[in-house]
Amino acid sequence: MKNISLNIDKVAGFVSKETIAAYAPQVKACIETLENGTGKGNDFLGWLHLPSSITAEHLTDLQETAQVLRENCEVVIVAGIGGSYLGARAIIEALSNSFQWLQEKKNAPTIIYAGHNIGEDYLFELTEFLKDKKFGVINISKSGTTTETALAFRLLKKQCEDQRGKEMAKKVIVAITDAKKGAARVTADKEGYKSFIIPDNVGGRFSVLTPVGLLPIAVAGYDIIKLVEGARTMEALCSNPDTPFAENPAAVYAATRNALYQDGKKIEILVNFQPKLHYVSEWWKQLYGESEGKENKGIFPASVDFSTDLHSMGQWIQEGERTIFETVISVEKPNHKLEVPSDEANLDGLNFLAGKRVDEVNKMAELGTQLAHVDGGVPNMRLIVPELNEFYLGEIIYFFEIGCGISGYILGVNPFNQPGVEAYKKNMFALLNKPGYEEESKAIQARL
Ligand SMILES: O=P(O)(O)OC[C@H]1O[C@](O)(CO)[C@@H](O)[C@@H]1O
Numbered sequence: 001m002k003n004i005s006l007n008i009d010k011v012a013g014f015v016s017k018e019t020i021a022a023y024a025p026q027v028k029a030c031i032e033t034l035e036n037g038t039g040k041g042n043d044f045l046g047w048l049h050l051p052s053s054i055t056a057e058h059l060t061d062l063q064e065t066a067q068v069l070r071e072n073c074e075v076v077i078v079a080g081i082g083g084s085y086l087g088a089r090a091i092i093e094a095l096s097n098s099f100q101w102l103q104e105k106k107n108a109p110t111i112i113y114a115g116h117n118i119g120e121d122y123l124f125e126l127t128e129f130l131k132d133k134k135f136g137v138i139n140i141s142k143s144g145t146t147t148e149t150a151l152a153f154r155l156l157k158k159q160c161e162d163q164r165g166k167e168m169a170k171k172v173i174v175a176i177t178d179a180k181k182g183a184a185r186v187t188a189d190k191e192g193y194k195s196f197i198i199p200d201n202v203g204g205r206f207s208v209l210t211p212v213g214l215l216p217i218a219v220a221g222y223d224i225i226k227l228v229e230g231a232r233t234m235e236a237l238c239s240n241p242d243t244p245f246a247e248n249p250a251a252v253y254a255a256t257r258n259a260l261y262q263d264g265k266k267i268e269i270l271v272n273f274q275p276k277l278h279y280v281s282e283w284w285k286q287l288y289g290e291s292e293g294k295e296n297k298g299i300f301p302a303s304v305d306f307s308t309d310l311h312s313m314g315q316w317i318q319e320g321e322r323t324i325f326e327t328v329i330s331v332e333k334p335n336h337k338l339e340v341p342s343d344e345a346n347l348d349g350l351n352f353l354a355g356k357r358v359d360e361v362n363k364m365a366e367l368g369t370q371l372a373h374v375d376g377g378v379p380n381m382r383l384i385v386p387e388l389n390e391f392y393l394g395e396i397i398y399f400f401e402i403g404c405g406i407s408g409y410i411l412g413v414n415p416f417n418q419p420g421v422e423a424y425k426k427n428m429f430a431l432l433n434k435p436g437y438e439e440e441s442k443a444i445q446a447r448l
Contacts, residue, residue: 003233003386003395004234004249004384004385004399005249005384006249006382007381010370013379014263014265014325015256015259015263020252020259023255023259023410024245026410027406027410028241031241032241033409034048035241040409040413041414043201044203044416044417045201046202046206047202047207047209048239049235050209050210050231051209051228051232051234051394051398052235052236054209054228062196062214062215063224065194065218066218068171068194069136069138070109070219072136074133075133075135075136076109076111077111077112077126077130077152079113079114079139079140080138080140080141080149080212081141081149082116082204082205082286082290083204083206083212083286084140084141084142084146084149084176085116085140086208087208087283087397088208088212089279090279090280090282091217091227091390091397092111092217093276094277094393095222095276095389107221108219109136109219109220112129114126114156115141115146115148115150116148116149118148123152123155127155130156130163136171136173137174138175139156139176141182142177142198142204142207144177144181144182144185145182145183145184147425147428157169170192170193173191173193174194174215175188175194175195175196176195176198177195178197179197196215203416205283205286205290205291206416209228222390226390227393229394230395230396230398231397231398232394233391233394233395234250234398234399235402238403250400250403253327254404254407254410255410257325260379261299265299265379266324267300267302267324268301268324269302269304269325270284270304270326270329271304271306271327271329272304272306273306273307273362273365273366274334274388275308276388277305277329280393284400288404288407290418291405291413291415292415294414295412295413297412297413306369307362307365310369317376317378318373319376322378324378325378325380326373327380327381327383328366328370328380328381328383329396330366330382330383331386331388332387334357334388335387335388335389339355339356340353340356340361341354342354342355370382383399427440430443430444
């Protein structure tokens, strides 16, 4: 069976293959540091061997819980923010029919996301939509205290209990949170919800292969066993310090992006040519942004959906400041076949494409874009994915996770903390006069 692979040929005109290969000893040392748990943030390495440590019993428990939600809900709300929803959304959207929620006949509950914003209209419209729906909630928060998620859950819990009764609510609300601490844990224990634990040593952005991602994915009807199998395959290949550098795609990825960064390429754009991958990019942006953006360092992770964004951001990428490089997620084979029809009148002049698959057109757009961007001064890597299924998405998850751990260590930061995100929270709590923030409230009021 094929695996995902990384092609860096189109980086060679910017940093040489020798420069990248010279990172091999450092990369090996970074993998050993991860493996031995001797580096920065070593209390958050639970993701490293997570795929191989997931038991069949755990997967069965998740599948059985998913089944309860599938049988009792038309809609399931996944309430969470950042790492507590992006991984699930990335996988579910990558695997779903693009028009899933418009389908009349459904074989799984519609998954809706909440708790990732504080938009009053969003929450109002959601509660309105849910009024006549049999809905359930998966409440996900590692800390159990994140304001966005807690606020949405407060509304959803009440509505679910009012609409479906306390007993049914107990059945269709599931909590995924810390084993002991946080408001989500307290509520789950008090109300008797089924709950799953987010291990202490797995940070939010590395948690997609814990119940945080696996339960929503199973509820949506996707095969979590295959997803974990894919991740295990990459774990065996990429977390082994003895895998030769050139055969370890995550090692090569981490080395290449750092070599480019040293060469002045400060922005990495994750590119896809399949709109279903939009949320894979959103997940990736948090993974790399929170892990590396600190100590006034770090590649800025950006993303585009092509060819859509070639008609908006394409100009900037082709001719703007030359501080960017691209990593393209290139899916080899689509899951469906659609040919361009021939048309006798040929008014649109497209008969030269008649009989070709739409994907052939897309692939030429991809190749043409790569060549144009490289000509324009944008180094280009390609992550080649044989097809979009659970197995390869599992490979993608682990590839990017360990690539991030290695890359953060090359950069010299702690890739597993996120101290910077507290600043806005502190100000918001002070502005809202949260109990315990009296001093901060006074200080911030004086600044306004
Ligand atoms: O799961 P929690 O604790 O609600 O946190 C959600 C997200 O918020 C952050 O902690 C940032 O505040 C992320 O790192 C995390 O993924």
